[in-house]
Amino acid sequence: MSLYAQRGVSAQKEEVHxxxxxxxxxLYAHAFCKMYPDYLGGNAEWVNISHADGAGTKSILxxxxxxxxxxxxxxxxIAQDAVAMNLDDLLxxxxxxxxxxxxxxxxxxxxxxxxxxxxxIDGTQDFFNQLKEYGVNIHYLGGExxxxxxxxxxxxxxxxxxxxxxxxxxxxxxxxxxxxVIVGFSSSGQAAYETAYNSGLGSNGLTSARHDVLSKYYAxxxxxxxxxxxxxxxxYIGKNKLEDLFSVELSPLTDGGNTQFTVNGxxxxxxSQQSTIGQLLLSPTRTYAPLLKILLESHFDAIxxxxxxxxxxxxxxxxxxxxxxxxxxxxxxxxxSIFQLIQQNSGADYKEMYQVFNMGHRLEIFxxxxxxxxxxxxxxxxxxxxKIVGSVYASDKKELVLSGNFGEIIY
Numbered sequence: 001m002s003l004y005a006q007r008g009v010s011a012q013k014e015e016v017h018x019x020x021x022x023x024x025x026x027l028y029a030h031a032f033c034k035m036y037p038d039y040l041g042g043n044a045e046w047v048n049i050s051h052a053d054g055a056g057t058k059s060i061l062x063x064x065x066x067x068x069x070x071x072x073x074x075x076x077x078i079a080q081d082a083v084a085m086n087l088d089d090l091l092x093x094x095x096x097x098x099x100x101x102x103x104x105x106x107x108x109x110x111x112x113x114x115x116x117x118x119x120x121i122d123g124t125q126d127f128f129n130q131l132k133e134y135g136v137n138i139h140y141l142g143g144e145x146x147x148x149x150x151x152x153x154x155x156x157x158x159x160x161x162x163x164x165x166x167x168x169x170x171x172x173x174x175x176x177x178x179x180x181v182i183v184g185f186s187s188s189g190q191a192a193y194e195t196a197y198n199s200g201l202g203s204n205g206l207t208s209a210r211h212d213v214l215s216k217y218y219a220x221x222x223x224x225x226x227x228x229x230x231x232x233x234x235x236y237i238g239k240n241k242l243e244d245l246f247s248v249e250l251s252p253l254t255d256g257g258n259t260q261f262t263v264n265g266x267x268x269x270x271x272s273q274q275s276t277i278g279q280l281l282l283s284p285t286r287t288y289a290p291l292l293k294i295l296l297e298s299h300f301d302a303i304x305x306x307x308x309x310x311x312x313x314x315x316x317x318x319x320x321x322x323x324x325x326x327x328x329x330x331x332x333x334x335x336x337s338i339f340q341l342i343q344q345n346s347g348a349d350y351k352e353m354y355q356v357f358n359m360g361h362r363l364e365i366f367x368x369x370x371x372x373x374x375x376x377x378x379x380x381x382x383x384x385x386x387k388i389v390g391s392v393y394a395s396d397k398k399e400l401v402l403s404g405n406f407g408e409i410i411y
Contacts, residue, residue, distance in 0.1 A: 028172040032092035054158030055081035076123030077284040084285040086161040092306040094171040100162040103143035107155040134290035175304035184361035184389035188336040192383040199283040199338040205356040212346035213238040238345040242278030302371035329390035333360030350406040
C-alpha cells in the first residue's frame with residue numbers, strides 16, 4: 001500500500017466516485033464540470049453550473065507556518081487556493097467571467113482566532129480584485145463561517161462557484177480525438193500576474209507533501225495537525241523544517257529559439273534562487289484565468305478539450321476522454337524542484353508521483369498543431385512556459401503512456 005493510501009487519502013477518490021455513481025451526470029458526460037439546464041434563467045440555450053472545491057489540507061501547512069513564523073498573511077494564499085481550485089475547474093468547460101463565489105470556512109475557534117478568518121476573507125476579495133484587472137469578474141457573495149471544533153481540528157477553507165453560460169461557448173471534451181496534440185502549461189515559475197516564484201505544487205497531494213517533507217518536530221509540537229490514529233511511520237517522516245533553505249532551479253521561457261529566465265517579473269540570466277521549504281510548499285495555486293480568457297476568446301473553435309491536472313495528476317485526462325483513445329505524453333516538463341524534494345524524502349516511484357502530483361504542468365489543452373503554436377506564444381507573453389507535451393491516438397481501449405528519462409509508465 002502506498003504512503004498516500006496509508007494516510008487515509010486517495011489520488012483517484014474511488015470511494016467518492018462509488019458514492020455518487022447514481023447521481024445525474026449532467027448534460028455533458030465528458031465535460032470537466034457537471035452542467036445542468038438553465039433552471040435560473042429558463043433559456044434552453046444556456047446552462048447552469050455550480051462547483052465546490054477548496055484548499056484541502058494545505059490549510060494545515062498554513063497553520064504550521066503561521067504558528068512558527070507568525071506571518072498571518074500566509075492565509076491570503078490559502079484564500080487564493082480555495083478560489084483557484086474552483087475557478088480553474090470551471091475554466092475547463094469554457095467559463096471565465098461573471099462568476100459567483102460563496103465561501104465555506106469551518107474552524108476550531110480554540111486554535112484559529114479572528115485575525116486568521118479576516119486574512120482569509122480579505123485575501124479572497126484581494127484575489128478577485130486582481131483577476132478583475134484581467135477581465136475575469138467574480139462576485140463575492142459572502143458565505144458560511146462556522147465554529148465546529150468538534151469536527152475540525154484546525155481550519156478548512158472551501159467555496160462554491162456558480163455560473164450561467166451559453167451552450168455555444170462550452171468546452172465539453174466531446175471533440176477530443178485522434179490527431180490532437182496536447183499543449184501543457186507550466187505550473188511553476190512566475191507568471192506576469194504573480195508577485196513571486198510559484199513552486200507549482202498547487203493544492204493537490206498536500207497530505208503527502210507535508211508528511212514526506214517535514215520532520216517529526218511538527219508531529220510532537222502540533223499534534224492537532226494530523227489524524228491521531230495514523231501510524232507513526234507515516235507521520236511527518238521528512239528531514240526538513242519550514243525555514244530550511246532550498247535551491248530552486250528556474251525553468252527557461254523559450255520563444256523562437258531565444259531562451260530567457262524570469263525572476264520577479266524581470267528578464268534575467270539567473271537559473272536558480274533560494275527559497276524556504278515553507279515558501280515552496282505554500283506557493284498559492286496558480287490560476288490560468290488570465291491566459292484562458294484570452295485563449296477562449298481568440299481560439300475557441302480550435303479547442304477540443306481542456307483538462308485541469310489536479311487530483312489524479314497527469315492521469316486526470318483519462319477520466320474525461322469521450323471514447324477509447326491512447327494518450328501519449330512524451331515531452332513532459334522538467335520536474336520542478338518541489339516535486340524532486342518530495343520524491344527524495346518519500347522514496348515514492350515515478351508512477352505514484354505522476355498520479356498524485358501535476359509534476360510540472362497543471363493545465364492541458366487538446367487542439368491542432370497550428371493552434372498549439374499560437375497558444376504557446378500567448379502563454380509566453382504572460383510569463384507561462386508552454387509546449388506540446390503529447391498527442392492523441394486511435395485505440396481500442398483507454399490508455400495513457402508517460403515517457404521520459406524515468407522510462408515508460410503505462411496507466
